[in-house]
Amino acid sequence: MSYQNPVFIPGPTNMPEVVRKACDMPTIDHRSPAFARMFQPAVAGVRRVLKMEAGEVILLPSTGTGGWEAAISNTLSPGDTVLAARFGMFSHRWIDMCQRHGLNVQIIETPWGQGAPLDQIEAALRADRSGKIKAVLATHNETATGVRSDIAGIRKAMDAADHSAQLFVDGVSSIASMPFEFSHWGVDIAVAGSQKGFMLPAGLAILGVSPKALTAMETAKLPRTFFDFRDMLNSYAAGGYPYTPAVGLISGLAKAIELLEGEGLEAVYARHHRLAEGVRRAVLAWGMSPCAASPDLYSDTITAVVVPKGCNGTDLVKLAAEKYGVAFGVGLGEVAGKVFRIGHLGMLTDVMVLAGLATAEMCMADLGWPIKLGSGVAAAQEYYRGSTGQMAMAAE
Ligand SMILES: *Cc1c(COP(=O)(O)O)cnc(C)c1O
Secondary structure (H helix, E strand, O other), rough: OOOOOOOOOOOOOOOOHHHHHHHHHOOOOOOOHHHHHHHHHHHHHHHHHHOOOOOOEEEEEEOOOEEEEEEEEHHHHOOOOEEEOOHHHHHHHHHHHHHHHOOOEEEEEEOEEEOOOHHHHHHHHHOOOOOEEEEEEEEOEEOOOOOOOOOHHHHHHHHOOOOOEEEEEEOOOOOOOOOOOOOOOOEEEEEOOOOOOOOOOEEEEEEEOOOOHHHHHHHOOOOOOOOHHHHHHHHHHHOOOOOOOHHHHHHHHHHHHHHHHHHHHHHHHHHHHHHHHHHHHHHHHOOOEEOOOOHEOOOOEEEEEEEEOOOOHHHHHHHHHHHOOOOOEEEHHHHHOEEEEEEEEOOOOHHHHHHHHHHHHHHHHHHHOOOOHHHHHHHHHHHHHOOOOOHHOOOO
16 A cells, blocks of 8 residues: 555545544543533534434444444344345345344345335335334445435335334445435434544444434343443533543544535535546446446445456455555455445545546556556546536645
8 A cells, every 4th residue: 555545445535634633632631621622513513414403413432333233232122123125245234233132133135236125115114013123224325335225215115104113324434425314314323434424534433313212222122331322421411421432533523524514515415426426437438337236326435346257356456455555445245356346435536536547447457357548537537527616625
């Protein structure tokens, strides 16, 4: 790796200099008013990014995976049923975690490359006359395949079935990069992590918790200690934590939100869409296609590129790292070798993405893949040239 080059993995993402500096701070007493003064703006900022009208924000020293565990262990009891579609490595891992916690997971097996199947979710909920299903789990952006699911559509399906299950959403690779509407979509728990759209180092699980989930918390019986929301909320009320918080990351989080809001959340989402669209045009110009089965499923934060027959995506990722000092993502699980992944989220500009596309092309040519150097880059250039507004982020 070269520290000069941006990374194109779907997290951790590139860090803006001002965010790194905000993380680098002297020791403070986390039981002092000084901590409360930096903590509160971070919590308020997350609330705005999630578009939460009610409920609580919880910041845990953990990662997205810990956020999944906090979501289920605070709201469910052993033997409870949850409904989840499996269509990639991340939806799979959350399901696996539920099973290991003694939950009964009703799994809707879905081809990788597809998103959450709304009609099957609605049918499963309609069939559940006795209200056995306590939660619906949804992976908003499946990072293994680059597929975005329709969370508003899941809420609609739940309402159409008149079902009272909670809705838990993994937004680890979407929140702060793609539109997210916690309250409007009727989300009960949203899970994010610090190292993706928030452009921070790994180390924080960021959760939004609805009033309904807080009610479920009171009677949930799964064991939890480190992640117990009740301890967190009691300590929050006193301006602090039940244990030592990740002070530097919380300081960085407040700064990252300041940057995002400085650019404007809508502009951030539009930038991610533009960057992604340029990547997709490059992929098509290479004669390849995204793993996502149709345009309505395209993720604006990550593209999994299906490689030509006889080629191996992992070879490209290895070569890019060894020869050019650039990081792309490998294919995971069922699509290992069949795809390589281009992360295009966080602190990125058109120019940075063009460098990534050019590097991918050099690797393809080195490996003897059937592409023409410059073809994808030119397609992205044509697109970026014709779209506007790219300078807001670059000003930082
Ligand atoms: C990265 C990611 C996770 C896991 O987060 P960690 O911070 O690595 O624990 C979960 N879900 C999705 C969709 C992700 O992209």
